[in-house]
Each structure stands twice: as C-alpha cells, then as structure tokens.
Amino acid sequence: MNLLAIPWIKAALRSRLYPVVFQWITATVFVMVLVSTLFGPNNAGQNFGMALAWTVWWPLLPLSFVLLGRFWCAICPFAWVTDWVQKAVGVRLSVPLMLRRYGPWMIAGSFILLGYLDEAWGFNSDTRKTGYLLLAVLATVIFFGAFFERRTFCRYVCFIGAFAANYSRAGTLELRVAPDRCRDCPTQDCYRGTACVPGCPVFLLAPNVTDSGTCELCANCVKNCPRDAIRISIRKPAAELWSIRQPHLCDAVLAAVVAGVVLIEQFAMLPGWNRLIVATGAMLHLDPYVSYPFVYAALLAMFIAAPLVGLVLASLGSQALGGSVSLAELKRTFSLSGYAVIPLALAGHLAHGLDRLLTWSRTVPFALAAMVGWFPGNNRAAWLPWPAVFWIEVAVLALGAAVSLYVGFRLAPRQARCAPWAAYAPHCLLLLFLLAANLYPVVTMMRQF
Amino acid sequence: MFKNTCGARRSSDGTPILPLARDGRALRGIVAIGLSLAGILAPAAIVIAAPSAPVRGIESEARRGASAYQLAAHLPASIRKGEPASLILHVQKSGRPVDDVIACLAPVPAFASEEDAADTTPAIGIDLGAGAEPASAPAPEPGCVMAIAAVRTAPGVYQFTWEPDTAGRVNLQFSVGDSQLNVAVNVGSAPPNPAILIAFVLLVGAILSVAVRMRRTQERQGGST
Numbered sequence: 001m002n003l004l005a006i007p008w009i010k011a012a013l014r015s016r017l018y019p020v021v022f023q024w025i026t027a028t029v030f031v032m033v034l035v036s037t038l039f040g041p042n043n044a045g046q047n048f049g050m051a052l053a054w055t056v057w058w059p060l061l062p063l064s065f066v067l068l069g070r071f072w073c074a075i076c077p078f079a080w081v082t083d084w085v086q087k088a089v090g091v092r093l094s095v096p097l098m099l100r101r102y103g104p105w106m107i108a109g110s111f112i113l114l115g116y117l118d119e120a121w122g123f124n125s126d127t128r129k130t131g132y133l134l135l136a137v138l139a140t141v142i143f144f145g146a147f148f149e150r151r152t153f154c155r156y157v158c159f160i161g162a163f164a165a166n167y168s169r170a171g172t173l174e175l176r177v178a179p180d181r182c183r184d185c186p187t188q189d190c191y192r193g194t195a196c197v198p199g200c201p202v203f204l205l206a207p208n209v210t211d212s213g214t215c216e217l218c219a220n221c222v223k224n225c226p227r228d229a230i231r232i233s234i235r236k237p238a239a240e241l242w243s244i245r246q247p248h249l250c251d252a253v254l255a256a257v258v259a260g261v262v263l264i265e266q267f268a269m270l271p272g273w274n275r276l277i278v279a280t281g282a283m284l285h286l287d288p289y290v291s292y293p294f295v296y297a298a299l300l301a302m303f304i305a306a307p308l309v310g311l312v313l314a315s316l317g318s319q320a321l322g323g324s325v326s327l328a329e330l331k332r333t334f335s336l337s338g339y340a341v342i343p344l345a346l347a348g349h350l351a352h353g354l355d356r357l358l359t360w361s362r363t364v365p366f367a368l369a370a371m372v373g374w375f376p377g378n379n380r381a382a383w384l385p386w387p388a389v390f391w392i393e394v395a396v397l398a399l400g401a402a403v404s405l406y407v408g409f410r411l412a413p414r415q416a417r418c419a420p421w422a423a424y425a426p427h428c429l430l431l432l433f434l435l436a437a438n439l440y441p442v443v444t445m446m447r448q449f
Numbered sequence: 450m451f452k453n454t455c456g457a458r459r460s461s462d463g464t465p466i467l468p469l470a471r472d473g474r475a476l477r478g479i480v481a482i483g484l485s486l487a488g489i490l491a492p493a494a495i496v497i498a499a500p501s502a503p504v505r506g507i508e509s510e511a512r513r514g515a516s517a518y519q520l521a522a523h524l525p526a527s528i529r530k531g532e533p534a535s536l537i538l539h540v541q542k543s544g545r546p547v548d549d550v551i552a553c554l555a556p557v558p559a560f561a562s563e564e565d566a567a568d569t570t571p572a573i574g575i576d577l578g579a580g581a582e583p584a585s586a587p588a589p590e591p592g593c594v595m596a597i598a599a600v601r602t603a604p605g606v607y608q609f610t611w612e613p614d615t616a617g618r619v620n621l622q623f624s625v626g627d628s629q630l631n632v633a634v635n636v637g638s639a640p641p642n643p644a645i646l647i648a649f650v651l652l653v654g655a656i657l658s659v660a661v662r663m664r665r666t667q668e669r670q671g672g673s674t
Contacts, residue, residue, distance in 0.1 A: 038641045038646075039638075039640070039641065040638065041638045042530050042638035042639055043638070085657075085660075088657075089657055089660040089661045089664055090660065090664070091660050091663045091664050091667065127638070128639070128641055128642070131641060132641075132642075132645055135645070135646075135649045138649075138653075139649060139652050139653055139656070142653050142656055142657070143656050146656050146657060146659075146660035147656075147660060147663075
C-alpha cells in the first residue's frame with residue numbers, strides 16, 4: 001500500500017513544514033533535557049531530563065524504528081543542528097574514504113562505548129554525566145556539520161545507527177521507487193537536490209534504495225522528484241530480512257553486538273550480578289569494586305562475544321553439515337544468518353525498554369512539576385503492576401523468537417550447499433539459546449517480586 | 450505528474466548550486482548558534498558566580514519544662530551534594546552554655562524522597578541512604594543514633610561536619626535530654642563542572658571559527674575562478 005497515494009499524507013510530506021515542525025519540537029525538548037541534566041537536581045528520579053531520556057525516549061526508540069522506519073532520524077535534534085551549522089558555516093567537504101569504509105564499525109564501537117559508559121561509569125543514573133555525554137555528542141555533531149557535507153554524522157558516526165538500521169529493516173515501512181519512472185532520469189534530483197530542497201541527506205540515490213536501513217524518511221526525495229516516482233509503503237514486518245539482496249558482514253555483527261549489550265544491561269539488574277562481578281574480579285585478580293570499570297569491561301566483552309561466537313559456530317556447523325568449509329562461504333553464511341538474529345535482538349531490546357517505560361516513566365510528569373518547584377507526592381508508582389509488565393515482556397520475547405526462527409528458516413536455503421534443515425538446525429539452536437538468555441533475567445526479576 | 454518548478458541553477462556536473470548561507474545569513478546562523486549556547490550555559494554562569502553559602506541561623510529553640518535545654522542551630526543557607534557542610538549547634542540551659550553534660554548529640558537524617566532512602570551508594574561522607582554506612586564516616590560515639598559526631602568548639606558550641614551524598618530535603622533531629630531540635634536542610638545539587646562547560650564552549654567556538662575561515666577561503670577561490 002503506497003501511503004503517498006493518500007492525498008493528505010502526500011501533501012504533508014511535500015510541505016515545507018515537514019519535517020521542520022517536528023524538528024523544532026524535538027530541538028526544544030532537547031534543550032530542556034540538556035539544561036535539566038546539567039543544572040537540574042542530581043537526584044535522577046526528580047530530574048526531568050533523566051526521566052525523559054532514559055525512561056521514555058530510549059525505550060521508545062526501537063519501537064519507533066519498527067513502526068516508522070528511521071523517521072526519528074528525520075526529526076532528531078542533532079540532524080537539525082547539523083543542517084543549521086551547515087547552512088551557517090558549512091565547508092561541505094566530501095566524506096573521507098576511511099569513514100565511508102569503516103563507518104559501520106565506528107557505529108558499532110560508539111554503541112559499545114555508550115553501553116559501557118552507561119553501566120561502568122553510571123552515565124544513565126548520574127544526571128551530570130548524562131549532560132556531559134549530550135554535550136560531547138553535540139560537539140561532535142557540530143564538528144561534522146561544520147566540515148562535512150550532508151548528514152555525515154547521521155550516516156557514518158551516530159551510535160543509534162547500530163540498531164536503527166537493522167530494526168528499520170525489520171520494520172513495517174519502506175521507501176522505494178517505481179523503477180520505470182526513474183529510468184533515464186536526467187536530473188537525479190533525489191540525490192542532488194534542487195534550489196528549494198537539498199538532496200538526500202544520507203547520500204542515497206532513490207532508485208538504488210533496496211533496503212530500509214539508511215533512509216531517514218525526511219521526504220526530500222518526495223519533494224524533489226520531478227517524476228513522482230517515490231513510494232512509501234506499508235509492508236510485512238521482517239520480510240526485508242529474509243529477502244535481503246546484499247547481506248553485509250557489519251549488519252550481522254551489529255545485530256550480535258546489540259544482543260550482547262542488551263543482555264548485559266538486563267543481567268546487571270539481577271541480584272546475582274554482584275556475585276558475577278566478584279567472580280570476574282577474582283578471575284582477573286582485581287578488586288571488583290575499586291576496579292569496577294575494568295571488571296565491567298571484561299564482562300561486557302564476554303557478553304558481546306557470546307552471540308558473535310555463537311553465530312560463528314552456527315555458521316561453521318551449517319558449513320560442516322554441507323560437507324565443505326571455506327572462509328568465503330563462512331563469511332557469507334555468517335552475514336546472512338545474522339539477519340535472523342535481528343528480530344530476537346530487537347525483542348530483547350524492546351522488553352528491556354518496556355520494563356523502564358511501563359514502570360519508571362511515571363516519574364516524568366512529577367519531574368516536570370519539580371522543575372517549576374512543585375512536588376506532588378509519590379512519583380515511584382508504576383503504570384502497570386509487575387506481573388503485567390512481566391507477561392508483556394515474555395510475550396514480546398516469544399514473538400521476537402518466533403519471527404527470528406521464521407527468518408532463519410527462510411534464509412536457510414541461501415546459506416549453505418546442503419539441505420535447508422541442516423543449514424537451519426545450528427542457527428535454530430543458537431536462537432533458542434539467545435531466547436533462553438533473554439528470558440532468564442526477566443523470569444528472575446519476576447520471581448523476586 | 451509533479452513538475453519541479455524550483456529551477457535550480459546547476460554546475461557543470463549537473464549538481465544544483467544550492468544557495469549557501471553567506472554574509473548576513475551566515476552571521477545570523479552564528480548568532481543563532483551563539484544564542485543557543487548562551488541559553489544553555491547562562492545558568493552555569495549564575496551557578497559559578499553565586500557567592501559562597503552564607504551562614505543562616507536557625508532560632509527555633511526547643512524548650513520543654515523548666516530544666517529543658519535550649520538548642521539553636523546555625524547552618525549554611527545552601528548545602529550541596531558532595532560538598533562538606535558544617536552545622537553549629539548552641540546548647541544552653543537557663544541562658545548559660547552547657548558543655549559538660551552532653552557526651553553525644555544525635556542527628557537523625559530523614560529523607561525527602563524514596564530514591565534518597567534507597568540510595569546506598571558509598572561516598573566519602575555520611576551515606577543518607579538505607580544501606581550500610583561507609584567505613585570512612587566518622588565513628589559515632591556511644592549512644593549516637595547516626596554517625597555524625599560532634600566536635601566541641603567552644604563552651605556550649607558543637608560543630609557537626611558532614612558531606613551529604615544525596616540531594617533532596619534532609620531533616621536533622623538533635624536531642625539533648627528531653628529537648629529536641631528539628632532542622633530541615635535542603636541539600637542542593639552539585640553544579641556542573643565549569644571546566645567541562647568552558648571546554649565545550651571553546652571547542653565549539655574553535656570548530657565554528659575554523660569552519661568560517663575555510664568557508665571564506667572556499668568562497669574567495671570560487672569567486673576568483
């Protein structure tokens with residue numbers, strides 16, 4: 001179903017107010033969050049910026065990518081800052097080759113760094129540190145906006161890209177073109193832009209868009225296309241994952257990395273976490289509390305390595321069952337089967353976020369009231385009782401696992417030169433293991449209550 | 450079919466020559482960015498420029514019966530999380546300082562929010578949370594409820610120094626014999642590190658000024674060809 005066939009949606013997307021209106025709103029909220037985290041109460045539960053950023057925005061982000069593709073990226077305040085800095089002082093240098101080549105790995109690195117800072121240095125519980133983090137990201141955004149063309153930061157550097165691309169691929173919205181209309185297009189305005197509207201901010205030529213991992217749905221191409229060739233359609237969720245034309249190694253690695261980072265964040269909330277820290281510290285001959293950042297770094301590496309190693313082993317298993325193992329084939333199988341991990345990683349991320357959203361986000365209106373000096377009583381009550389949150393989390397994980405298993409089943413015939421069931425079996429085991437690993441912290445937390 | 454009516458001017462390779470923000474527009478942009486940064490950082494200037502906390506007297510003396518003690522406390526107007534604060538307590542009986550009957554005064558912190566109460570983070574000073582007290586806190590004298598021990602500084606004058614590690618409202622309760630004094634203290638938040646804020650402003654300023662210079666060079670070269 002092409003949404004641009006609906007007149008009001010088409011008019012809205014072609015309006016000059018889209019996405020500017022949304023950008024103004026998010027930029028205003030961003031300034032409030034920044035001021036609140038830098039100058040507001042140290043108490044995270046009473047700080048509006050902390051409550052909004054970590055209990056509403058962060059948990060809702062994966063959901064927005066599934067439902068709306070990378071729409072968030074179109075209205076992100078950092079994209080707005082990039083555009084303004086570029087208009088004012090932009091030098092518009094070409095993107096360095098190194099960034100184009102290794103951008104996805106930098107994104108993976110920055111996402112791991114964020115996960116590390118969150119837990120090891122308490123960035124998500126310390127208001128000032130969250131403020132400093134926002135300042136650091138803001139300075140980086142200004143740097144890229146000032147020197148490089150278009151939204152280089154969004155495309156090649158932003159840590160959100162670690163999961164935004166993969167989740168959008170699993171999502172329900174896609175932007176494509178009608179190929180017959182793009183044939184022999186002399187202007188390529190979708191990429192180059194016009195005097196009125198800039199070209200694609202993330203360096204895409206619309207006819208070349210074959211997956212939803214990069215497009216930000218900013219609608220510049222909709223406004224620029226002289227042939228009305230752009231289509232924005234609602235599609236079957238996750239269909240893109242099993243029909244991916246060019247599997248990329250970095251996408252598979254990112255899926256496993258996100259799964260690992262989400263897992264460790266869930267385990268860190270368990271009562272047995274301290275025992276794990278002490279045991280790891282003893283293994284490394286470190287005082288677990290004095291050297292907590294180092295001990296946590298070791299644990300993070302293990303949690304990230306587990307899904308990655310699992311994926312390598314499953315791919316090796318597929319190859320072995322097919323009768324031959326080669327590095328090139330292994331890389332291809334690994335890349336392809338990584339797409340099957342995405343729905344489960346997404347489900348784990350969503351379940352972890354729902355925990356925050358459905359319980360702690362109740363603090364947001366109270367923190368907002370506290371900003372103006374009004375303290376209306378208890379702000380700790382959850383939106384839903386714990387058992388309800390638990391069952392929602394379990395349902396999300398079960399759905400994610402089912403979709404992952406189905407994607408794996410559809411990808412199996414492309415994975416190895418053997419019977420599809422043989423290629424599928426090792427990956428099926430891996431997915432079930434990941435499901436169990438995601439369920440363990442949820443069930444443990446529930447038993448506590 | 451939609452016709453593009455923008456009429457872009459194009460360079461030799463077909464790329465439209467987009468209107469660059471020059472002169473006035475660039476200046477407006479820089480001013481806008483500058484104002485935004487100023488808006489964000491102005492509270493910092495206020496916080497940094499604020500005078501150090503003056504001493505405020507709490508004159509709510511507690512009297513109970515003829516033999517009651519009179520207690521009066523002096524504490525800073527603002528106490529911040531992580532910064533040591535000193536509270537002076539004057540103890541008198543029948544208008545005369547008393548310093549020989551009190552072996553220990555017992556301040557009892559209460560909490561403004563559940564989050565404060567649940568905070569068990571060890572810190573340098575007194576942990577106001579529900580968890581175990583940190584080893585570095587001063588050891589309580591026998592009979593003290595909490596670990597803030599008094600130091601006698603003059604006849605009838607006792608000084609309590611502590612370092613709150615949570616923000617919020619804290620109620621200190623002193624009791625001497627049958628007399629009690631409750632002192633509500635607002636523990637404010639620690640300000641952001643000014644060095645980080647200054648570094649941010651300098652960094653952004655450097656980025657923007659280098660970009661402006663490069664942009665001007667580009668425009669000069671473009672104009673001369």
